[in-house]
Each structure stands twice: as structure tokens, then as C-alpha cells.
Amino acid sequence: MRYAMAIDTKKCVGCSDCVVACQTENNVPIGYCRDWVVEATSGTYPDLSMEIRSERCNQCTNAPCVRCCPTEASHIVDGGIVVVDHDECIGCKACITSCPYDARFVHPEGYVDKCTFCIHRVEKGENPACVSVCPTKCMYFGDTDDLNSEISQLLRKRKWKTLIPEAGTEPNIYYLT
Amino acid sequence: MPKTLNRRDFIRISSLGLGGLAAANPIFDWLSGSVMANESLQETIKRIPTYCEVCFWKCAGWAHLNDKGDIWKLTGNDDDPHCNGRLCPRGTGGVGMYYDDDRLKTPLIRTEVDGKQIFKEASWNEAFDFIAKKMKKIADEHGPECIALFSHGSGGKHFGRMLKAFGSQNITAPSYAQCRGPREVGFFATYGEGIGSPERVDIRDTDCLVLIGSHIGENMHNGQVQEMSDAIDKGSTIITVDPRFSTAASKSKHWLPIKPSTDMALLLSWIHVIINNEWYDKKYVDKYTFGLDELKEHVKSYTPEWAYGITTIKPHVIRKTAKEMANAAPSVIIHPGRHVTWYGDDTQRLRAVAILNALLGSWGRRGGFYNPEKKKVAKLNIPRFPKPQKTWRDAFPGKFKLAGLALASGICDATIPAAGRDCSFKGWIVNGTNLISTLPNQANTIEAIQNLDLMVAIDTMPMEITGYADVVLPECTYLERYDNLRISGHREPTIALRAPAAEPKYNSKSAWWMAKELSNRLGLGDYFPFEEEEEELDWQLKQVGSSLEEMKKIGVKKYNRQYDDLYPLEGLPDYEFNTNSGKIELYSTAMEDEGYDPLPKYTAHEEPPTDFYRLIYGRAPMHTFSRTANNPNLTDLMDENKVWVNPKVAKEWGLKNNQEVWLENQDGVVTSFPIKVRVTERIRWDSVYMVHGFGHTDKRMSRAYGKGASDSELITRTKVDPVMGGTGMRVNFVTFLTEAPTKGAA
Numbered sequence: 001m002r003y004a005m006a007i008d009t010k011k012c013v014g015c016s017d018c019v020v021a022c023q024t025e026n027n028v029p030i031g032y033c034r035d036w037v038v039e040a041t042s043g044t045y046p047d048l049s050m051e052i053r054s055e056r057c058n059q060c061t062n063a064p065c066v067r068c069c070p071t072e073a074s075h076i077v078d079g080g081i082v083v084v085d086h087d088e089c090i091g092c093k094a095c096i097t098s099c100p101y102d103a104r105f106v107h108p109e110g111y112v113d114k115c116t117f118c119i120h121r122v123e124k125g126e127n128p129a130c131v132s133v134c135p136t137k138c139m140y141f142g143d144t145d146d147l148n149s150e151i152s153q154l155l156r157k158r159k160w161k162t163l164i165p166e167a168g169t170e171p172n173i174y175y176l177t
Numbered sequence: 178m179p180k181t182l183n184r185r186d187f188i189r190i191s192s193l194g195l196g197g198l199a200a201a202n203p204i205f206d207w208l209s210g211s212v213m214a215n216e217s218l219q220e221t222i223k224r225i226p227t228y229c230e231v232c233f234w235k236c237a238g239w240a241h242l243n244d245k246g247d248i249w250k251l252t253g254n255d256d257d258p259h260c261n262g263r264l265c266p267r268g269t270g271g272v273g274m275y276y277d278d279d280r281l282k283t284p285l286i287r288t289e290v291d292g293k294q295i296f297k298e299a300s301w302n303e304a305f306d307f308i309a310k311k312m313k314k315i316a317d318e319h320g321p322e323c324i325a326l327f328s329h330g331s332g333g334k335h336f337g338r339m340l341k342a343f344g345s346q347n348i349t350a351p352s353y354a355q356c357r358g359p360r361e362v363g364f365f366a367t368y369g370e371g372i373g374s375p376e377r378v379d380i381r382d383t384d385c386l387v388l389i390g391s392h393i394g395e396n397m398h399n400g401q402v403q404e405m406s407d408a409i410d411k412g413s414t415i416i417t418v419d420p421r422f423s424t425a426a427s428k429s430k431h432w433l434p435i436k437p438s439t440d441m442a443l444l445l446s447w448i449h450v451i452i453n454n455e456w457y458d459k460k461y462v463d464k465y466t467f468g469l470d471e472l473k474e475h476v477k478s479y480t481p482e483w484a485y486g487i488t489t490i491k492p493h494v495i496r497k498t499a500k501e502m503a504n505a506a507p508s509v510i511i512h513p514g515r516h517v518t519w520y521g522d523d524t525q526r527l528r529a530v531a532i533l534n535a536l537l538g539s540w541g542r543r544g545g546f547y548n549p550e551k552k553k554v555a556k557l558n559i560p561r562f563p564k565p566q567k568t569w570r571d572a573f574p575g576k577f578k579l580a581g582l583a584l585a586s587g588i589c590d591a592t593i594p595a596a597g598r599d600c601s602f603k604g605w606i607v608n609g610t611n612l613i614s615t616l617p618n619q620a621n622t623i624e625a626i627q628n629l630d631l632m633v634a635i636d637t638m639p640m641e642i643t644g645y646a647d648v649v650l651p652e653c654t655y656l657e658r659y660d661n662l663r664i665s666g667h668r669e670p671t672i673a674l675r676a677p678a679a680e681p682k683y684n685s686k687s688a689w690w691m692a693k694e695l696s697n698r699l700g701l702g703d704y705f706p707f708e709e710e711e712e713e714l715d716w717q718l719k720q721v722g723s724s725l726e727e728m729k730k731i732g733v734k735k736y737n738r739q740y741d742d743l744y745p746l747e748g749l750p751d752y753e754f755n756t757n758s759g760k761i762e763l764y765s766t767a768m769e770d771e772g773y774d775p776l777p778k779y780t781a782h783e784e785p786p787t788d789f790y791r792l793i794y795g796r797a798p799m800h801t802f803s804r805t806a807n808n809p810n811l812t813d814l815m816d817e818n819k820v821w822v823n824p825k826v827a828k829e830w831g832l833k834n835n836q837e838v839w840l841e842n843q844d845g846v847v848t849s850f851p852i853k854v855r856v857t858e859r860i861r862w863d864s865v866y867m868v869h870g871f872g873h874t875d876k877r878m879s880r881a882y883g884k885g886a887s888d889s890e891l892i893t894r895t896k897v898d899p900v901m902g903g904t905g906m907r908v909n910f911v912t913f914l915t916e917a918p919t920k921g922a923a
Contacts, residue, residue: 013394015798017266024250046434050427136406
């Protein structure tokens with residue numbers, strides 16, 4: 001089983017609902033976030049194009065944060081989700097430095113925090129909070145090992161990219177373009 | 178330390194500047210640091226139905242409580258056609274309205290101490306006695322009609338009931354004359370019906386969506402955003418007309434970067450092309466419309482070549498986009514927009530939109546405009562309201578003859594005494610609308626307030642308007658109260674319940690309770706026959722086969738349509754429209770009868786002088802007007818606005834990204850605060866753009882004070898729509914001050 005997310009940049013309007021839904025669902029303190037929105041415009045008026053993306057931890061298959069963690073607080077659980085054990089985390093920030101996606105931060109309580117794919121919801125068969133709330137339904141969550149899953153089908157049907165593939169992290173967040 | 182913005186090259190929409198406020202978040206301390214991520218979260222112990230009050234879309238959802246019984250999070254109700262189980266960012270962040278510690282906490286009465294005016298904390302009894310005494314005095318001296326209610330929210334229904342019982346029907350919202358009024362009048366004059374809210378546009382099923390200055394996706398009207406996304410999925414053609422490369426423009430097949438203020442020329446040219454090429458729906462137009470010959474003659478000279486010179490949109494683009502619409506017809510929507518008070522000829526522009534839709538046969542057809550149905554719910558058994566002796570219209574003899582609702586700006590103007598004016602207002606009750614930001618020309622609003630004998634402001638937050646009140650009443654948030662049922666027209670009729678998820682914080686109270694208590698003191702207790710709002714709701718729900726008990730479990734109740742007429746004109750049946758001719762009036766007899774142009778004409782609007790730029794304003798998806806600017810969850814997503822400047826203009830002025838500037842308008846008015854520059858290709862060189870609702874000047878709103886600048890301050894000039902009194906506000910021009918001005922600076 002390999003949990004992954006596909007985000008359709010053709011539909012995302014950058015409203016940041018994913019950000020606030022994550023914050024309230026996961027009690028992320030105000031001033032911090034586990035996901036965020038990026039907007040990139042190219043061209044000169046009036047020949048313009050724009051891509052909007054919701055970004056978060058890429059739940060990498062080859063995760064540098066896990067490899068560099070001295071206490072094994074950062075580890076991978078079933079389905080390939082990278083999680084941080086708050087008790088084991090000593091706040092050394094090695095993982096923050098190693099992450100090419102800038103997806104981690106130090107929680108005010110001292111441990112490193114980041115997106116968990118809402119594992120507590122996924123275990124109950126629900127979608128992550130960001131996917132459930134998105135008004136444009138631009139986010140898809142599922143198992144890419146299951147070739148019949150909606151996400152697998154989308155990845156076969158549509159063009160997609162991952163972020164910074166050259167880092168060799170094998171990210172599991174796909175952007176449909 | 179929170180993460181900072183400069184670690185990415187792109188612009189993060191979600192700003193993260195408020196790390197210091199973390200401790201203010203009361204849900205933060207539930208998170209135990211001693212467990213794995215998957216064990217650290219509470220289960221929902223209980224959920225209470227509500228419908229959202231952060232904007233007017235009123236999505237139904239659930240307030241979830243945690244194991245301590247506190248409000249944890251808000252989610253959408255799956256059965257609600259407004260949101261389909263998905264709240265927008267404002268709805269999700271609505272929890273911040275409840276937890277905002279800058280809220281109004283107790284009633285306040287203006288009083289003078291040592292020659293200085295201050296607010297004194299008062300009991301509810303003192304506040305109500307003060308208001309009732311003043312209201313009776315105004316009624317005795319001038320008549321009860323001289324008290325007006327301004328409202329934009331659910332509380333308005335309750336205060337409206339009280340005021341109607343008192344003898345005044347002067348009940349108004351800036352959402353009409355400052356927003357959607359021209360659209361309602363333009364469509365009414367054409368089809369005998371307005372658009373309403375939520376808009377009756379069948380975006381979900383359309384093949385072609387045309388947006389004219391309507392920035393869906395940035396205006397987060399939830400159901401429409403969802404349906405636009407469905408349309409993108411389906412491969413529908415989107416055509417966006419906007420001087421700014423909006424989010425919607427970036428999703429469009431065709432973006433027409435029009436010169437601002439020239440939309441009418443484009444619309445008339447599209448009509449010209451569709452008629453001249455005979456691309457209109459002939460059977461539909463023959464059967465249902467009135468005035469095609471007059472229209473044909475009228476648009477004869479409005480060629481794409483003529484329009485090019487005005488709009489800067491190339492003739493072949495005008496023809497190509499007209500063809501796209503005709504190819505999709507009748508599954509096409511020329512969207513009527515929502516905030517349409519731009520240039521003073523707005524009713525006529527919306528008439529042109531209505532006409533274009535009629536030619537393409539989209540009204541009453543799938544993928545065009547559907548016919549919404551509302552559930553009929555029994556009215557309360559209360560005495561008839563007295564008939565007022567006069568209304569706001571008496572202040573404007575012979576003007577704004579097609580205005581369907583009271584004008585907020587009109588009542589404001591009529592509060593300032595003028596020779597020969599029949600109706601001057603002496604009392605304002607203002608609920609849930611920050612008139613300082615929502616009405617144009619702040620100096621005029623403040624002058625009007627100086628002429629009042631009584632001003633009551635009822636709000637959850639210390640908005641600027643509360644600073645001008647004689648009495649301030651703290652309303653509890655929507656998460657702490659019942660309200661009237663939400664009864665809305667949609668593809669299928671629904672009702673939705675709002676129930677309290679928490680006790681009112683501080684000494685705040687619900688609008689229903691305030692209106693009932695005030696009515697009692699005015700001798701109007703019969704109009705609030707129930708002791709508790711619960712009883713009133715339960716009685717009403719039992720009339721439609723439900724109960725308060727049932728609704729508390731389901732939140733939203735769906736009913737079947739009574740009539741099978743979602744698309745009444747499919748198959749072209751006989752149909753009579755509610756117009757003078759019984760037909761869709763391409764040529765409007767109602768307009769002609771009242772002395773207005775029966776067919777829309779192009780009028781050139783004033784252009785910005787040298788070194789000035791047209792001020793265009795709009796919305797960000799995470800904010801509603803100025804009302805969310807202090808919400809801790811939403812300011813965390815965006816806590817200030819920026820002024821968008823084209824790179825060519827920035828180069829001329831030597832402006833850099835994030836440089837602070839002050840904006841000065843054509844009347845010499847300068848913003849109270851500086852605003853950061855956003856140099857972007859997404860805006861035309863003849864305009865600047867900013868999101869409305871920032872630059873708050875009231876220090877009591879600690880997160881909003883001084884953040885960004887207020888477009889409202891710069892809108893000192895309007896062009897008033899002669900048909901219905903809408904205040905066209907895109908007629909202001911601004912220039913940059915790169916040094917702090919000697920006055921007006923913070």
C-alpha cells in the first residue's frame with residue numbers, strides 16, 4: 001500500500017481552505033501550517049499563465065528526513081506515511097535542513113511537526129481534512145499500489161509532475177498539469 | 178519560529194506572520210506532545226448544526242465539539258446544496274469569529290466625562306431603556322419612519338420585525354445599491370424576474386461560462402466555485418473579461434484583457450455579431466422575445482471594429498468568442514456577476530447581459546439559468562405591521578424609479594438635512610454592516626451620522642461604525658445562537674437550522690433576544706409571541722413536517738420540488754413572462770415607461786488623468802468584506818492587502834515589491850496607512866488593484882489595525898445609476914506617494 005495525493009492544478013483556485021482545514025483539524029497553532037499555497041505566474045501582460053498549487057510534506061518514499069533523524073523519531077509507517085514521534089524528537093532540526101520542500105517546522109512545544117496525511121482520519125477510512133474540504137475538489141487521495149484506485153487511474157490518464165524530482169526523494173504528491 | 182516567506186521564490190498566498198499569537202488559540206493546548214501524531218487528536222464528541230454567517234452564501238454545516246465541550250472545528254453538511262459538504266476557507270475559519278478575543282463584550286453607552294466623550298459599560302436594561310426612550314421621542318417628534326435599519330446578516334430579520342412593528346419600513350442593506358441591485362433590476366426589466374441568491378446559474382451543466390469582471394474563485398461564493406470546477410472538469414469553455422489576470426482568467430480558454438469601463442461596448446458588439454450572423458436561437462427568440470427588430474437596428478453600428486477602438490479587444494477575438502457562445506447555446510451563461518455597481522450605467526450594462534443571454538436562449542434551459550424553488554414556510558401569527566406614512570422614496574421624488582429595495586446610500590444621503598426634503602432620518606440601527614467601509618464617501622457617511630438623534634450599532638466586533646454609535650450592543654456570534662431558518666431557493670428546496678454550539682461568550686446576546694426585549698419596551702411585545710426562540714422555530718418547523726428535534730439531528734432538510742420546472746423553457750412550451758408584453762423584453766417597455774433608455778447604449782466614462790490609475794478593488798477567497806479582517810484564523814491566511822502594480826508602471830515610479838506607498842485619490846484623499854506594492858504582470862498598466870476590507874483604523878481590532886490600506890477611504894466619488902440608485906464606485910483614480918504624507922499617515 002502506498003498512500004499518495006494528486007492535486008489538479010487546473011482546478012485549484014488557491015483559496016487556502018486546505019490550510020485552515022488542516023489547522024483546525026490538527027490543532028496546528030495559529031502562525032504555523034502544515035500545508036500552504038503557491039502561485040506562480042509566467043509571461044508578460046497579456047500573454048500570461050498561472051499555476052496554483054497546494055503544497056505539503058511529499059511523504060517521500062526515499063525520505064531524507066527519516067535517514068538523517070538521529071533518534072528515529074521520523075519514521076515511515078504502513079502506507080508509506082512519514083510521521084514524527086513527538087516523544088522521541090529532540091528538536092535538532094536535522095530533518096528540517098534535509099527536506100528539499102521546506103515542509104517541516106518546530107512546533108512551539110519543541111518537537112518537529114508536519115503533514116501526517118491526517119493518518120488518524122485515513123485509519124478510519126476518511127480522506128485527509130484538506131482533501132475533504134477542498135471546494136474545487138482538486139485533491140485526490142488514495143493508494144497508488146492499487147491500480148484501480150481513482151488516483152492510479154488519474155495518474156495514467158493525465159499529465160503530471162512532482163516537485164524537485166532531481167532530489168531523488170521519490171515524492172508521493174503528484175500535480176496534475 | 179514560524180516559517181518565513183522568503184524561503185520560496187513563489188508567492189505564498191498563506192502568510193505566516195503571526196507566530197506570537199499562538200498562545201491565543203484556545204485549541205492549541207489540547208494537543209498533547211507525548212503521543213504519536215495518530216493518537217493526538219480528539220474525536221468529535223458532539224456536532225451541532227449551523228449555517229455560516231461569515232458571508233451571505235449561508236452554507237449549512239456542523240460545529241464539532243471536542244471532549245472538553247469546546248468548539249473544535251466546522252465542516253459542511255453533505256445534504257446542503259449551497260456547499261455540498263465543503264465549507265469555504267472563511268466557513269472553515271469561522272471558528273475564529275467565536276474565539277476572537279477582541280470581540281465586543283458588553284453593552285456600551287456614549288457619555289461625556291469632563292468634556293470628553295467616552296463609552297461607559299452598561300447593563301442590558303440600561304441600554305434598552307436608553308434606546309426605547311430615544312426611539313419613542315423620534316417617533317413623537319418626526320414619525321417612526323425616521324428610524325432606519327441597516328443590516329447585512331441574519332440579525333436583520335429580527336430587528337426588521339421590530340422596526341416594521343414600530344412603523345418604519347426603511348430597512349436596507351448595502352448589498353443592494355452598493356452591490357447587486359443593478360443586476361436584479363436589469364434582469365427584472367428583461368425577464369420579469371431577478372437573479373437572487375444563490376445565483377440561479379447552472380454552471381455545473383454549462384458548456385460555456387462567460388465572466389465579466391466576476392472573479393469566481395477569488396470571490397468564494399462556495400457553490401459557484403464548486404460548479405466552476407465541475408465545468409473545468411467537464412471541459413467547458415470559460416471566457417473571462419477582466420483588466421486583471423484573475424484566478425478565473427487563468428483557468429479560461431479566452432481571457433479578454435479589456436480596458437476598464439468599456440464592458441458595455443464589448444457586450445453591444447457581441448450582440449451585434451450574434452444578430453448580424455444570425456447566430457441567435459431563432460425559435461426561442463421568435464417565441465419568447467419582444468423587440469428584436471428594434472434591437473437589430475439599435476446595434477447596427479456596434480461592429481467589432483468599433484468596439485476594438487474602445488475596449489482594446491481585437492475584432493477577431495470578439496467574433497471568435499461570440500461564436501464560442503453561439504456554438505454552446507443554449508448551454509451558455511453570460512454570468513450576471515454580483516458586485517456590479519461600477520460606472521453608474523450598471524443597470525443598462527446588466528440589461529445588455531440579459532439580452533445576450535436571451536438571444537442565445539439560455540434563460541430557463543439546462544446549462545443556462547435554472548428556475549429555483551423555495552420551500553414555503555408558514556409565517557408567524559403576529560399582528561399586521563402598521564402602514565408607514567412615508568418611506569425613503571419620498572426623499573427622492575422622480576428618481577431611481579425602478580429601485581426594488583431601499584437604498585442604503587439613499588437613506589444615508591437623506592439623513593443630511595436639505596431644503597425641500599420630505600424625509601430626513603433621525604435614528605439609525607446598524608447591525609452587522611460596517612457602514613464606514615461598506616458605503617462610499619466616508620466623509621458623507623460621517624456627516625450623516627452627526628445629524629442623528631440616535632445611533633445604535635449591533636455587532637460582534639468593534640468595527641469602525643461602532644465608534645460612532647450612541648449605544649453599542651454586543652451580538653453573540655452565529656455559533657452561539659439560534660436564528661431564523663435558512664429558507665433558500667435552489668435546484669431543490671431546502672431548509673437549514675442554526676443552533677447554538679456554545680453559550681454566548683462574555684455578555685453578548687442574540688439578535689432575536691435583543692429585538693424581543695426592545696419590542697417589549699416599545700409596547701410591541703405581540704410581535705414576539707414566543708418566550709424562547711426555540712419555541713418559535715419548533716412551531717414553524719412543525720408546519721413543514723419537521724421539528725426542532727429532527728433538525729438538530731440533520732441540520733438540513735430537503736424537500737421535493739412542487740413543480741417539475743427546473744428548466745421551464747426546455748422544449749419551448751408556451752410561457753408567459755412577468756413583463757408588460759408577457760415576453761422577454763429585449764426592448765424594455767418598463768424602462769421606456771419610466772423615461773429610461775429602452776435599449777442599452779454605450780457611454781464613454783472618464784479616464785484617469787496623467788500619473789493616476791483607475792482603482793479596481795475585489796475579493797480574496799479567505800476574507801468577507803471588512804468583517805473578517807480580525808479573525809485570527811483568517812488573518813493567519815492573509816493579514817494585509819497589497820496594491821497590484823504593473824511592472825511598466827512600477828519602473829516609471831521606481832517601485833519595488835513590498836515597498837510601502839500611500840495612495841492618494843483624485844480628491845486629494847490619502848490612505849490612513851501605507852500599503853505594500855505587489856509588482857505583477859497580472860494587472861493592466863492603466864489600473865491598480867487591491868482587495869477590499871483592509872486598513873482598519875480602530876485600534877480595538879488588534880490584528881486588523883493598520884494592516885494594509887482601505888479602498889473605501891479612496892472611494893470618495895460615485896456615479897449614481899439613475900434607474901435604481903446604485904453607486905458606481907470604479908470611477909476613482911489614485912496615484913502613489915512614496916514618502917509619508919504630512920497628514921493622514923499612521
